[in-house]
Amino acid sequence: MIENKTHSKVEIAAFQQKKSGTNQCGDDYVTIETEACFLCALADGLGSGEGAYHSASIAMNTVRQHYDQDMDVILDKCNRALLHERGVVLTILKVVFDTNEIIYGNIGNIETYLFSEEGDMKRPIPAPGYLSGRKFKYRKLSYSMSQGTHFVMHSDGIKFTRSDQQSVQHMGCPRTAIKHFAEKAQRQNDDITVIIGYIT
Numbered sequence: 384m385i386e387n388k389t390h391s392k393v394e395i396a397a398f399q400q401k402k403s404g405t406n407q408c409g410d411d412y413v414t415i416e417t418e419a420c421f422l423c424a425l426a427d428g429l430g431s432g433e434g435a436y437h438s439a440s441i442a443m444n445t446v447r448q449h450y451d452q453d454m455d456v457i458l459d460k461c462n463r464a465l466l467h468e469r470g471v472v473l474t475i476l477k478v479v480f481d482t483n484e485i486i487y488g489n490i491g492n493i494e495t496y497l498f499s500e501e502g503d504m505k506r507p508i509p510a511p512g513y514l515s516g517r518k519f520k521y522r523k524l525s526y527s528m529s530q531g532t533h534f535v536m537h538s539d540g541i542k543f544t545r546s547d548q549q550s551v552q553h554m555g556c557p558r559t560a561i562k563h564f565a566e567k568a569q570r571q572n573d574d575i576t577v578i579i580g581y582i583t
Contacts, residue, residue: 390416396557409435410576466516500531540573
């Protein structure tokens with residue numbers, strides 16, 4: 384399933400696919416934009432199917448409630464909400480418009496790629512682990528942001544190759560680029576979520 388969202392400053396396209404034999408994709412995501420910031424979060428529930436989605440949706444509902452807090456607080460709130468649940472891996476990108484800053488928060492194997500308009504790419508390395516109400520160590524990084532910056536975030540059901548990077552850089556808009564991943568995903572049997580965002 385492809386979903387396109389146009390915020391005032393960020394254009395988003397997302398693709399989701401459920402693992403065959405299950406009723407529900409075990410991933411969930413959210414995008415939020417205000418005058419001050421834009422936030423995109425992706426959670427991959429451990430395992431697959433409805434149980435995995437239940438944990439992922441708890442994390443995303445928590446993000447919706449606390450999106451205006453510092454990254455450390457959002458991650459901690461998500462972790463507390465997942466006590467006695469299956470757990471998730473999670474990445475959050477928060478774009479702060481006043482400071483032209485992108486803040487990255489992560490625990491677990493959600494891959495993220497940031498591209499400048501000039502074609503430079505940054506790939507933050509995910510922190511090992513997952514959220515399930517226990518003590519955890521997350522990764523928090525900050526990057527400068529400019530108009531034309533774009534990003535790709537995806538769960539571990541799909542691989543992002545060098546040719547995929549070139550496709551994202553040259554296709555020009557997320558609605559076109561996401562079709563490339565939707566076609567590629569048909570060859571995989573796993574829960575898959577890919578989110579592409581362009582900061583306009």
